[in-house]
Amino acid sequence: MNDKRHIQEEVEKTLNSLDGIQRAISNPYLFARIKARLEREEKSLWSKALTFISRPMVAVPAIVLTILINTAIFFEFKSEKIQTPQDEEQAFASEYNLSDYTIYESTIEPE
Amino acid sequence: MDEQFLIEKLRQGDEAAFREIVETWKNMVYNTAVGILQNAEDAEDVTQEVFVQVFESIKTFKAESKLSTWLYRITVSKALDHLRRKKRKKRFAYIQSLFGAGGETIIEKPDFNHPGIALDNKERSAILFKAIDRLPENQKIAFTLHKVEGLSYQEISDVMKTSVSSVESLMHRAKNNLKKLLQDHYQNKE
Numbered sequence: 001m002n003d004k005r006h007i008q009e010e011v012e013k014t015l016n017s018l019d020g021i022q023r024a025i026s027n028p029y030l031f032a033r034i035k036a037r038l039e040r041e042e043k044s045l046w047s048k049a050l051t052f053i054s055r056p057m058v059a060v061p062a063i064v065l066t067i068l069i070n071t072a073i074f075f076e077f078k079s080e081k082i083q084t085p086q087d088e089e090q091a092f093a094s095e096y097n098l099s100d101y102t103i104y105e106s107t108i109e110p111e
Numbered sequence: 112m113d114e115q116f117l118i119e120k121l122r123q124g125d126e127a128a129f130r131e132i133v134e135t136w137k138n139m140v141y142n143t144a145v146g147i148l149q150n151a152e153d154a155e156d157v158t159q160e161v162f163v164q165v166f167e168s169i170k171t172f173k174a175e176s177k178l179s180t181w182l183y184r185i186t187v188s189k190a191l192d193h194l195r196r197k198k199r200k201k202r203f204a205y206i207q208s209l210f211g212a213g214g215e216t217i218i219e220k221p222d223f224n225h226p227g228i229a230l231d232n233k234e235r236s237a238i239l240f241k242a243i244d245r246l247p248e249n250q251k252i253a254f255t256l257h258k259v260e261g262l263s264y265q266e267i268s269d270v271m272k273t274s275v276s277s278v279e280s281l282m283h284r285a286k287n288n289l290k291k292l293l294q295d296h297y298q299n300k301e
Binding site: 007008010011013014015017018020021022023024025026027030031033034037038041 | 130133134137138139140141142145151154155158159162163166225226227228229232235236238239258259260261286289290293294297298
């Protein structure tokens with residue numbers, strides 16, 4: 001019985017042991033540490049981006065995609081009709097009506 | 112400086128305003144973190160994390176609550192994340208040790224002595240902190256905010272985004288659980 005009462009008293013005293021607690025004081029150089037941490041995080045953002053880009057999972061598809069786009073563009077241009085200098089001359093002449101008729105080309109109306 | 116003015120200045124990236132915020136609230140954040148984590152180094156780490164988040168997300172702070180309430184919320188959430196990470200690590204190390212892999216050695220958590228406790232209460236408070244550590248998360252947060260930080264039930268309800276009656280219920284259950292844990296402790300001791 002006495003033991004039970006004693007335990008009860010101990011429990012109560014322990015439960016109240018935080019009464020009158022004072023605030024714990026943080027590190028006086030906390031601000032400097034936070035600033036250094038912020039700078040570190042800013043740097044690590046770039047390194048994180050570089051690490052992400054250099055990962056084979058990202059780098060290999062990116063390279064393959066670039067090659068594919070280049071190849072597609074190359075074949076696209078190749079398939080287009082390439083204009084020769086003669087074509088350009090003909091186009092110029094027809095635009096300015098410079099084509100000279102030969103006598104054989106002209107048709108003579110019968111009188 | 113006025114709180115609203117400080118927030119506005121910090122939003123513009125003013126370093127002096129940030130310093131003022133850190134200097135004004137650092138002990139409040141640290142004391143809360145140390146109460147939850149029961150480890151000075153972890154608490155310092157979390158305190159730094161809290162202010163880094165404040166700096167990075169001040170633009171999203173809508174000022175619907177007081178800055179201190181927002182800081183308490185960030186601290187509680189960061190401290191709980193830290194605890195969960197630590198528990199996961201501990202569990203992983205335990206599993207590794209079962210399979211004989213050379214993981215980290217599991218060290219039993221030492222008794223925590225809060226620096227703000229009077230010398231004649233140190234032993235008792237260490238026993239109490241050990242019991243608090245075994246409470247469910249919500250009860251632990253409510254009890255720590257009330258007993259270690261001295262917040263009222265209303266303030267705790269603001270921090271935990273719950274009603275005052277819920278906080279009362281959490282505190283009631285926390286005290287009952289602590290009584291049981293302490294009774295077991297003293298019974299085993301005798």
